[in-house]
Amino acid sequence: MDQSRTTCRRLSSGLEIIHLPLAGMNTVSLGLLSGAGARLEAEDEIGSSRILEHWIWRREQKEEDLNDILADFGANLKTSSNIEWTRHWTTVLCDQFEPVFKLFLHDILEFDLCPETFAASKEYAAVLSSKRRKEPNAYVMDVLREKMSGGKTIGRSAVGRVEDIAKLDFPKVKSVYERLYVPDNCVVAVVGGISKESLGKLLDAIGEAGAEQDSLIVPREEPPYWQSCAYSIEQEGRLVHLAAALPCVSCRHPDFFAFAVLSQALGGGDGSRLFESIRQRKGLAYQVRSSLMSFRDTGLMTFYLATGPNSVSWAASAIVQEMEQIRNNGMSREEVKAAQNQLLNQMVLRSESTASRMNTLLTASWYPGYPGTLTAMKEAISSVTPEAIQSALQNAAPTAEMGVVTLGPVSASALVLNH
Numbered sequence: 528m529d530q531s532r533t534t535c536r537r538l539s540s541g542l543e544i545i546h547l548p549l550a551g552m553n554t555v556s557l558g559l560l561s562g563a564g565a566r567l568e569a570e571d572e573i574g575s576s577r578i579l580e581h582w583i584w585r586r587e588q589k590e591e592d593l594n595d596i597l598a599d600f601g602a603n604l605k606t607s608s609n610i611e612w613t614r615h616w617t618t619v620l621c622d623q624f625e626p627v628f629k630l631f632l633h634d635i636l637e638f639d640l641c642p643e644t645f646a647a648s649k650e651y652a653a654v655l656s657s658k659r660r661k662e663p664n665a666y667v668m669d670v671l672r673e674k675m676s677g678g679k680t681i682g683r684s685a686v687g688r689v690e691d692i693a694k695l696d697f698p699k700v701k702s703v704y705e706r707l708y709v710p711d712n713c714v715v716a717v718v719g720g721i722s723k724e725s726l727g728k729l730l731d732a733i734g735e736a737g738a739e740q741d742s743l744i745v746p747r748e749e750p751p752y753w754q755s756c757a758y759s760i761e762q763e764g765r766l767v768h769l770a771a772a773l774p775c776v777s778c779r780h781p782d783f784f785a786f787a788v789l790s791q792a793l794g795g796g797d798g799s800r801l802f803e804s805i806r807q808r809k810g811l812a813y814q815v816r817s818s819l820m821s822f823r824d825t826g827l828m829t830f831y832l833a834t835g836p837n838s839v840s841w842a843a844s845a846i847v848q849e850m851e852q853i854r855n856n857g858m859s860r861e862e863v864k865a866a867q868n869q870l871l872n873q874m875v876l877r878s879e880s881t882a883s884r885m886n887t888l889l890t891a892s893w894y895p896g897y898p899g900t901l902t903a904m905k906e907a908i909s910s911v912t913p914e915a916i917q918s919a920l921q922n923a924a925p926t927a928e929m930g931v932v933t934l935g936p937v938s939a940s941a942l943v944l945n946h
Contacts, residue, residue, distance in 0.1 A: 532547060532548060533545065533546070533547045533888070533899070533900070534546050534723060535892075538710065538730070540636055540711075541709075542632070542635060542636070542710035542711070542713055542714075542715065543713075543714045543892065544715050544716075544717070544726075545714065545717070546716075546718075546721075546723065546726050547717070547718045547884060547885075548720070548722050548723055548726075549718065550720070551720065552719045552881065553620060554619065554620055554621065554719050554720060554881060555619060555620075555720055555881065556616060556617070556718050556719055556880075556881040556884070556885040557619075557624070557628055557631060557717045557718075558614055558715070558716050558882075558885045558886060559615045559616070559631055559714070560612050560713065560714045560715075560716075560893055561612065561613050561614075561635075561707060561708050561713045562611065562612055562707055562712040563576040563580075563612065563613045563704075563707040563708060564576050564609060564612055564613060565577075565610040565680065565684065565685060565687065566611050566680045566681060568680075568703060571699065572695075572702075572703050573683065573687060573688070574656075574687030574692040574695055575695060575699065575700045576608065576687075576703065576707070577608065577652040577685075577692070578645075578648050578687075578692065578695065578700050579613070579648075579703065579704055579707075579708070580606050580608055580613050580652070581606070581651050582640065582641075582645060582648035582649075582700075583640065584615075585641060585644035587641060587643050587644065593630050596626070596630065597619070597627065600623045600627075602617050602618060603617065604616075605617065605882075609685045609822075610680070610684075610822070611893075612893060614889065615631075616882060616886065618719075621719065621720045625729060628717070629733075631715060632715070635709070635710055642697055645697050645700070649692060649695065652686075652692050653692045653693065655686055656684070656687050656689050656692060657689050659684075659686050660689075663934050663935075664768060664831055666934065667769070667770040667831070667932055667933070668770045668829060669685075670770075670932050671756075671758075671772055671829075671930055671931075671932040672820070672827070674756040674930060674932060675753045675754055675755070675774075676753065677752075677754050681822060681825070714889055714892045716885045716886075716888040716889045716892070717885070718884045718885040718888065719881040752774075753825070753827065753928075754930070755927070755928045755930050756930040756932070757930075757931050757932075758931070758933075759932070759939035760932070760933065760934045760935075761935075761937070761938060762934065762936070765835070765936075766833045766834065767833070767835065767836050767839045767933050767935035767936065767937050768831070768832075768935055769830075769831070769832050769833070769834065769839055769842070769933050769934075770829065770830070770831050770931070770933075771846060771931045772827040773827065773828045773924060773928070774825070774826075774827060774924040774928065775819065775825075775826040775827050775828040776821070776825070776826050776919075776923075777822060777823060777824050777825055777894075778819075778821035778826065778890075778897050779895065779897060782915075782918075783819075783826075784907045784908055784910075784911050785915045785916045785919040786916075787908070788863060788866045788867055788870065788908065788916060789858075789919070789920065790818055790828055791867075791870050792862055792863065792865070792866035793830075793849060793850075794817030794818075795817070795866065795869060795870075798865075800849050800862075801815045801816075801817065801830070801832075801845070801849060802815055804845055805832065805842050809845070811834055811838045811841055811842040811845065812833060812838070813833045813834065814831075814832065815842070816830070816831055816832075817829065817830045817831075828923075830846050836937045839933060839937055843931060847926045847929070850926050851926060854920045854921055857913050857914070857917040858913045858916055858917070860912075863911065863913050870908050871909070874904055874905070874908075875901075878901050884901075887899060887904075
């Protein structure tokens with residue numbers, strides 16, 4: 528992705544439009560990122576952002592519903608969310624871009640929710656929340672973040688809880704929409720075969736739309752300090768699902784990419800340290816992985832594994848021991864290089880997609896300091912050294928401060944970690 532070709536324009540309403548034209552492409556991806564998530568909601572609003580995720584473009588009339596319009600074009604609307612933002616995006620043919628783009632902007636520049644579709648959107652959000660509760664790997668990670676947050680908003684579920692969603696009514700959710708889906712709290716990105724001139728003409732027609740708004744809405748609480756925990760959700764079953772986490776850095780922190788390479792080396796897939804030590808050599812788990820969970824002001828390095836009840840303490844202790852070994856002895860240059868190559872290869876493969884490039888631009892615009900180009904991302908990953916990884920881990924919280932949550936036929940008292 529060439530930064531010199533990326534342009535940014537801010538409308539008088541405050542809405543930011545980021546554009547990366549790609550010559551020779553017949554498709555274009557456009558996406559909207561809004562600062563709407565559980566972390567920005569009041570106690571009596573929890574779950575509103577998830578209802579809005581599926582509601583804002585639903586209309587009674589087929590010709591006004593974005594989902595139906597995209598279906599006629601052979602495309603579909605995709606969404607993703609966390610506790611700090613919600614994204615909507617799609618990919619269409621270039622000659623279909625203008626009507627879809629105008630619909631995207633309409634619901635940011637004008638408040639126009641459809642009351643008749645509220646109940647169906649609320650029910651759908653509740654169904655998704657209930658479904659996540661039945662996905663053990665996702666649910667155990669949600670509980671882990673909740674327990675480690677000590678009650679702060681950063682521990683809230685990204686999809687909401689069924690009991691919270693049930694309490695919400697139309698006026699309450701509409702008020703959240705009017706506060707969070709405002710131009711200054713949204714970013715639109717366009718990537719693909721639309722020229723700078725074509726987009727410029729389209730923006731000129733709407734450049735004065737909307738009124739001046741307040742600045743970007745961000746969490747106003749103090750940065751969270753994670754606390755260790757050992758918690759068990761006891762239920763019958765053959766497997767124990769274990770989630771563990773070490774307090775880490777935000778995606779804007781200088782050590783972020785050192786942790787990204789470390790996470791890839793530890794549990795990024797087959798051949799990783801944890802895969803080899805826990806599954807291949809000891810046979811203690813059916814699956815094991817690690818990843819980074821990063822927010823505006825903090826983060827977690829997370830681990831997940833599924834194992835038998837008699838092996839859960841051994842498997843969890845193996846995670847701690849691998850972390851301590853790297854903290855004390857570092858990693859070889861060969862191991863770091865292998866992890867870097869895996870990350871770089873994944874990034875290059877994703878960059879072939881206009882949707883992936885578009886989402887990268889949205890992330891970089893929302894989290895200042897995060898690389899927004901392929902070149903910058905390559906440089907950030909390639910510059911990580913074994914010394915940088917060891918230093919980052921030594922500056923992080925000790926493994927004694929890790930949080931651990933299990934789901935399955937085991938109690939918290941039976942979970943013993945050897946540090």
